[in-house]
Amino acid sequence: MIKLNSNICAICKGRKLLCGRPVCPILEKIRIAREVTPLVNREDIFGSSPPSVFVGEYGYPKVRIGPLVPPIEGDTSYLDNPLKWENARIEDVIKFRSILVLGQTRVHIDLRRSDRIIEELQELAMSIKPIDTEMLLKRKPILKVIPSEFAPPLGPSGEVKNFEIAENPKVPKKVERVVGDEIKAKDAVITLYESGFDEYYIIRLLSVGLLGLKPRIVPTRWSITAVQDTLGNYLRKSILNFEPIETYEVYTSEFLGNRYVILLMPRRYSFELLEVWLKGSLFGSEDPVVLHDCEDYRGIKGYAEETTGAYYAARLSVLEHLRRRKRQASAIVFREVTPAYYTPVGVWQIRVGVKKALEGIPEKFYTLEDALNRLRVKLKHPLERYLARSWILKQLNQRSITSFLGVRS
Template structure:
């Protein structure tokens, strides 16, 4: 497996021969996306309807980059920043959406100061549930490149912000005014908003903008995504622990944006594990792909998901919602295989959505674990034995059954 970009190989290939083994050239695809929008975003003054959207960086914390994202388009632009509605879109569609969102960035201390006019405007934008006509003035024309991100949706063109103004009143629900003005802990506010069925990425935006919690601080977008998904996941886990277990082994599968998701539910008390492999030829793959994983039992994960990082919380939340809706608990094993078709990271939302889509696509029900694993083996490219050797959940079962017994019928 070559490196993500190998200068010698790229010079020989020039995007035509696909010598890296990928189905499409990631360099050329990003170039095409940028060129397709260059004419309308290559300006210092941008007027349009923000989806609404903001971004908070993490570099330099506690002094971070923050800014509104405004496209040179008016009208209903919500589709540009609504990941949970991108289920029928391609990676190219998403890169194009994000390349239309011009970010005017400014530096700010994470401790929110009400004396900062531009920050107050950004916070008002964040609270809106509808696109808001906005105007940004940049110090120079934005740098035209799309930077894919394994956590947040890709960041598009950006430049230093000189001024930002909302040119119409944002639509802010009364419940949001109540939560923002009340002295609630951030966790309480997140659960309250989730219970009221506010969009998950709307809650993430509020947290990023420093609008939730007793001690108000800006929160980098990447951290906000994990914090919101983890907080909701913990809340749902407490609920499903009260329910009876499912009755059979259940297997679900879906392939989404070059990611394969197999979800195995076992008729046992709650535990969760994510097993992940970046296959040979994928962005972060190697000549000998390795299984990485994180796991938890009914008490929750210890610390942070160090190996699978944000993917863990996104996948877990989708399965917990599925079980909560059924009023059942189960032991959960999620397999994620990343293929070369996933040529540009677009954020953990695709994991959240990919697992949700898998859970709508049942493969079958089985009386035994071995029968279920036989089917898993047919769905995945990486050797099942490698997963079994790594899995904490399956090792727990080895106390009752040896690995050789697992494999004897494969």
């Protein structure tokens, strides 16, 4: 989904960039489509799946599911490994996804009945290395890129007629044991994470119904949030006995048109995401509003209604940082989405953007006032608008904040 003004587009024709974006999203997608069309415009696809599987949510409990297969062989893992896209551009991500053909079929989420395609998909999902895959579609795939705020974009797709794995998948013994054990999905997720498997591999296993006492197919979007929420809650509990950090710390990064400013405070753990789609951005408005979700040391109540999947992705990166340091802190992540983010690419970019910020050297301050003064310089949206919505800052010394704002208490 790209929000554009047709009148401006007619005048601009992609040359003057009147929409304020660094590239024309329409022309960029046309350019990439021209590059990949000769490769994917066919019914028979043979190539090395990264490996990758997608499960849709529309029509639940009957969902579309299938492998993602590129028409190329060799090491294709880079096509579906978001946590390694730290240096990628949006156009790189679109190209990665445009060359992956989704061969889809509809199945019921209940796995009580045997299904050969599901069994093949489960073997594919367990592999930790690209695996040669043969796929025959009923007709040539539809060439379009579907953006998503949760998962990486989807490229061309078509109804699958036949699908076979052409070689034995490489499956770690640890994974075989966890999949074979009768343990809860939550425990399986944590076990695999602590064994060194990244969450996108675990997401894949959960999506194809390989984890849990009552395994069932889970839409990819739901699996992403479920895994990141499970790991976040696990890490939150693990840091509560650590000592707080000693100073106020401010971190900054910019990634794919998103600006991240993170404030860590020397207090008991709490977390908040404050998100703004700036004027001219994809979902921005003339008067941008601050979206907000938060939690204290007990965790979030219910679901992050305003920031949705971004919340769990940002929180997981913050909690990993704190556990690595063996410290706890009260954390606020400010996410400012600029016009440069011209199409959604998934919450993985939030996960990576926050992680990149926290890997940098922080600016340290001994008072909240000094830290807020620094935030005022770093943020594009007025700090007062953030303060008006921030639950964490409202819980701190009100007199200190009103003094900072120049308001009489």
